[in-house]
Amino acid sequence: MAVDSVSLIQARFNFWAAHRMGVALFSHMYREYQALSTLTSLPNLLTLLRIMLIPVFVIVFYLPFAFAHMLAASIFAAASFTDWLDGYLARKLKMMSPFGAFLDPVADKLLVSTSLLLLVGxxxxxxxxxxxxxxxxxxxxxxxxxxxxxxxxxxxxxxxxxxxxxxxxxxxxxxxxxxxxxxxxxxxxxxxxxxxxxxxxxxxxxxxxxxxxxxxxxxxxx
Structure with a gap:
């Protein structure tokens, strides 16, 4: 009987430990999913797109074609439009996040500063x-x-x-x-x-x- 009691206690302990590990693993995976969902939300993707358009904008600006500056201006306009759009969608869809609040002004300043440097040059x-x-x-x-x-x-x-x-x-x-x-x-x-x-x-x-x-x-x- 004593052996059976010890085995029962051991089984319960193993079940409890496995349950705790499962809960911890699930919680970790859920937090990772939430973080990934925040990074890949539509407003944040638009902000990231604005940043990725900056090197394209610079390259097009220096292309040796008559229409290069007009094309660069169009890319600038598209990037600027995403600035309004990502903010609108974040509020409308209730997808505002600390990451977006940090990244949005960074993207704006990069775009404006790059444009001014190109024009000064x-x-x-x-x-x-x-x-x-x-x-x-x-x-x-x-x-x-x-x-x-x-x-x-x-x-x-x-x-x-x-x-x-x-x-x-x-x-x-x-x-x-x-x-x-x-x-x-x-x-x-x-x-x-x-x-x-x-x-x-x-x-x-x-x-x-x-x-x-x-x-x-x-x-x-x-």
Whole structure:
């Protein structure tokens, strides 16, 4: 009887251990599935597509064809459209995720910075360096500010505002026009040139707004 009792206890223990291992394995697999589902959600795939379009955009920009810049501008427009689309789908389908919240602004900054670098390097375009420095410089300042505010638990205080959204909209139109047309001899290019300076002014304005919001935290003694 004692042997049977020991065997029964051992069998129950083995069953319990196997059950615990099965639950742990299932939980791990479910977490991995959730992580994979987050990475491969439609909004995040669109954001990843925007990043993958950037090297294609650069290559097309430097192709030795008359229509290369117009084609590059079209790729830029398509990539910019995915910026709106992924945000819309994330809200509509309730697929917002920390990964998407991180990756989306990174993709935007990569696309805009790459476009500005290409335009600054184009010899036929003058006086574009100033707004390019303003726009890129502002992104560096605000990114650092948001990171610091997140560390102190005030990240929500420096979310994108109305002025920032207008700035982004005008900036994208300006970059498309400057990529597609020459600002020295076409109305589309001239209009894009003017819009880029307007976007640069709004860039400074929005940066001042963000800094004003964060100023009480920045000037605390402790």
């Amino acid at each position: 184009a010899k036929e375009i003058n006086y574009i360096t100033i707004p390019a420095i303003v726009i890129v410089g502002r992104e560096i300042v605000i990114s650092a500010l948001r990171e610091w505010m997140a560390e102190i638990g005030r990240r929500a205080s420096v979310t994108v505002g109305y002025v920032g959204k207008i700035k982004t909209f005008l900036q994208m139109i300006a970059l498309f026009l400057l990529l597609a047309f020459n600002p020295t001899d076409t109305w589309g290019g001239i209009f894009g040139f003017v819009l880029l300076y307007v976007a640069a002014i709004l860039t400074i304005w929005s940066m001042i707004i963000y800094l004003a919001i964060a100023w009480p935290e920045l000037t605390k003694k402790n």
